Amino acid sequence: MSTRKAFVSRRVFLENEIIPACIIVDNGKVTSIQPGDGSKISKSDVPEIINVGDQLIMPGVVDCHVHVNEPGRTAWEGYLTATKAAAAGGVTTIVDMPLNSIPSTVTLPAFTTKLSEAAGKCYVDVGFWGGIVPGNQNELVPMLNAGVMGFKCFLIHSGVDEFPHVDRSDLEQAFPILQGTSAVVLFHAEVDCGCGSSTYIEKEPRKYETFLESRPDQMELEAIKLVCELCLKYRVRCHIVHLSTAKALPIIIDARKAGAPLTVETCHHYLSLEAETIPDGATQYKCCPPIRGKSNQDLLWEALKDGHIDMVVSDHSPCTADLKVLDTGDFLCAWGGIASVQLGLSLFWTNCLRHDMTLVDLVQLLCRKTAEMANLGHRKGAIKEGYDADFVVWDPDSTFKVTEKNIHFKNKITPYMGKELKGVVQSTIVQGVTVYDRGDFSEAPRGHFMLNEKNKSQSAL
Numbered sequence: 001m002s003t004r005k006a007f008v009s010r011r012v013f014l015e016n017e018i019i020p021a022c023i024i025v026d027n028g029k030v031t032s033i034q035p036g037d038g039s040k041i042s043k044s045d046v047p048e049i050i051n052v053g054d055q056l057i058m059p060g061v062v063d064c065h066v067h068v069n070e071p072g073r074t075a076w077e078g079y080l081t082a083t084k085a086a087a088a089g090g091v092t093t094i095v096d097m098p099l100n101s102i103p104s105t106v107t108l109p110a111f112t113t114k115l116s117e118a119a120g121k122c123y124v125d126v127g128f129w130g131g132i133v134p135g136n137q138n139e140l141v142p143m144l145n146a147g148v149m150g151f152k153c154f155l156i157h158s159g160v161d162e163f164p165h166v167d168r169s170d171l172e173q174a175f176p177i178l179q180g181t182s183a184v185v186l187f188h189a190e191v192d193c194g195c196g197s198s199t200y201i202e203k204e205p206r207k208y209e210t211f212l213e214s215r216p217d218q219m220e221l222e223a224i225k226l227v228c229e230l231c232l233k234y235r236v237r238c239h240i241v242h243l244s245t246a247k248a249l250p251i252i253i254d255a256r257k258a259g260a261p262l263t264v265e266t267c268h269h270y271l272s273l274e275a276e277t278i279p280d281g282a283t284q285y286k287c288c289p290p291i292r293g294k295s296n297q298d299l300l301w302e303a304l305k306d307g308h309i310d311m312v313v314s315d316h317s318p319c320t321a322d323l324k325v326l327d328t329g330d331f332l333c334a335w336g337g338i339a340s341v342q343l344g345l346s347l348f349w350t351n352c353l354r355h356d357m358t359l360v361d362l363v364q365l366l367c368r369k370t371a372e373m374a375n376l377g378h379r380k381g382a383i384k385e386g387y388d389a390d391f392v393v394w395d396p397d398s399t400f401k402v403t404e405k406n407i408h409f410k411n412k413i414t415p416y417m418g419k420e421l422k423g424v425v426q427s428t429i430v431q432g433v434t435v436y437d438r439g440d441f442s443e444a445p446r447g448h449f450m451l452n453e454k455n456k457s458q459s460a461l
Contacts, residue, residue: 003027005048005432007391008038013058014383016360023057025389028431032385050434052393055426059363059382060092060390061345062370064127065241065265065313067337068094071117072102077318077410079121082341083447085316085409087123087436089342090392090425093450094124095374098131098152099163106131106163108142115449122447123435124428125390127374129186133164137174141181147451149374150184152241155191155223159288159336168226175234182375182452184237184263189223189248190215190289208278208285211331215290217245224248228255231262239373240264242315244289246299249308263310263373266300268347269338271312273415281329285415287317288336301355304365311369312348316341318411326413339414342407346421349396353422359396375452389432398424406439 004026012021014033022038024031024046034040041049063086069076086094096114098105105111111130118126130148132140140151151174154165166174178185203210224240228251231238240252243266255262269287274294278285285291303309317337325334340347345366352362363382371381379388401420404412428436435442 003432004046005050006038006041006046007057007429008049008051009057009393010037010054011056012383013056013359013363018056018359023383023389023391025432028389028433030383030385030387030389033383052426055393055395057383057391057393058359059367060380060392060428060430061090061366062093062374062376062381063091063314063316063341063344064095064311064370064374065267065315066094066096066341067100067317068096069100069318071113073100075320076100079118079126080445081408081410082316083121083123083126083445084441085342085407087428087430087441088408088425090345090394090428091341092124092390092392092428092430093127093371093376093380094341095127095129095149095450098129099158100160102162104131104133104160104163105129105143105148106133106136107139108146111143111146111148118449121445123441123445124430124447125388125450126447127376127450131163132166132170132174132185134166134170137177140174140177140183144181144183144452147449149452150186150237151178152186152188154188155226156188156219158188171230175230175236178236179234184239184373184375186239186241187223187227188242189227189240190219191223191226193219193222205330205332206281206328208275208280208282208331211286212275212290212292214332215288217247217292220245220289221248221251224251228252228260228262231255231260232258235261237261237263242267242270242289243300243309244270244292246296246303249299249303253308264308265311265313266304266309267313267315268340268344269415270300271297271351272347282415283324283326283329283331283334284413285338286331286334286336287315287338305355305357311373312344312365313370314340314344316409318409318413320411321413324413339409339411340416342409343402343414343416343421345392345394345425346400346423347416349423350421376450389429391429392425393427393429394423394425396423398422400424
């Protein structure tokens with residue numbers, strides 16, 4: 001039985017232009033792209049032709065910062081719900097963080113356990129980050145050989161005891177081991193530098209400004225200085241996750257000019273939300289590092305336009321309602337994390353329209369650069385011959401309101417509830433298979449593990 005099919009639209013995003021085109025797919029790969037309306041395609045040659053009319057076909061979003069929390073904390077999230085939410089949002093690949101699962105992905109046996117738990121549950125393709133914690137340097141190469149894309153570490157308490165943070169001495173042991181490998185090291189770049197005022201403890205914990213005072217910009221600045229020093233010293237690829245403060249940009253720019261192989265992401269919440277408008281007790285807005293003020297946000301947008309920030313991700317970090325302490329609204333006690341894996345495409349497009357950015361910018365920041373950072377740039381993040389047939393079919397001109405009914409991640413807690421967003425996802429195709437279509441999902445999960453191909457081949461779930 002032939003697996004050949006064609007996807008046809010009057011609007012297909014190819015390279016940096018939108019044209020009428022027909023994409024021929026076979027065995028999950030793009031085999032050819034023909035400009036035009038697909039009228040010359042023969043049914044005998046291509047048995048299945050999917051014509052979406054004026055809907056835009058674009059590369060699927062690659063979200064390289066997602067906390068799935070399985071195994072161990074499936075009350076927070078899990079592969080079934082996280083990947084369903086991703087599919088509903090036009091995300092065709094996620095890369096799962098090494099925490100907050102139990103066990104954390106910091107040893108080869110823990111990684112093997114995670115693969116076993118995820119098998120058969122993923123509606124989209126899934127890659128994995130390992131973790132660097134004190135004393136696990138001998139586990140790094142075995143995990144890399146088993147297929148992790150790289151390693152995440154914290155320079156401050158991670159929020160969970162089973163994933164302890166590292167200091168310079170830990171990293172000085174790990175970095176020589178990673179020299180010459182395909183690995184990238186991801187940093188939660190905050191340090192407890194004693195630079196914050198302690199007066200916040202005496203202030204009203206329901207006020208967002210109290211929490212903001214507890215995580216000043218300087219915590220990020222000091223951490224990013226350390227990251228840049230290590231990156232330049234060892235020439236190991238480094239990546240700063242969830243940059244929230246624009247004050248760190250000069251440090252980053254200088255390090256890159258000096259030759260540091262350094263990339264930087266920011267998140268949808270830093271680009272969409274501002275400290276001044278967060279209501280008292282609204283702990284669904286809490287994350288670390290924190291959402292900062294409007295003037296800072298404006299500078300982040302300028303950095304995106306200037307190329308100083310490379311990509312935008314969700315940092316989907318859900319939890320149960322009790323951990324958000326919504327009843328008391330205590331920002332100092334609440335879990336820090338924002339759930340948005342399903343909403344990133346529409347969030348970013350809504351904001352692009354306000355900041356004079358285009359679909360070309362969106363694809364570069366949400367698809368292309370994220371794929372490259374996660375060692376997937378040779379097969380994902382673009383519609384090209386030989387690439388995975390990962391597409392999102394959507395209407396950039398339609399709007400929808402975020403409601404509990406249309407959210408597919410497990411805990412329906414998000415600061416975007418009730419907001420109207422532009423850009424409605426109609427269907428999501430992963431390796432040629434439609435996994436989401438207008439509110440419905442494929443009968444069974446059809447995703448694949450994306451294991452680091454420089455060390456390990458793809459594994460079907």
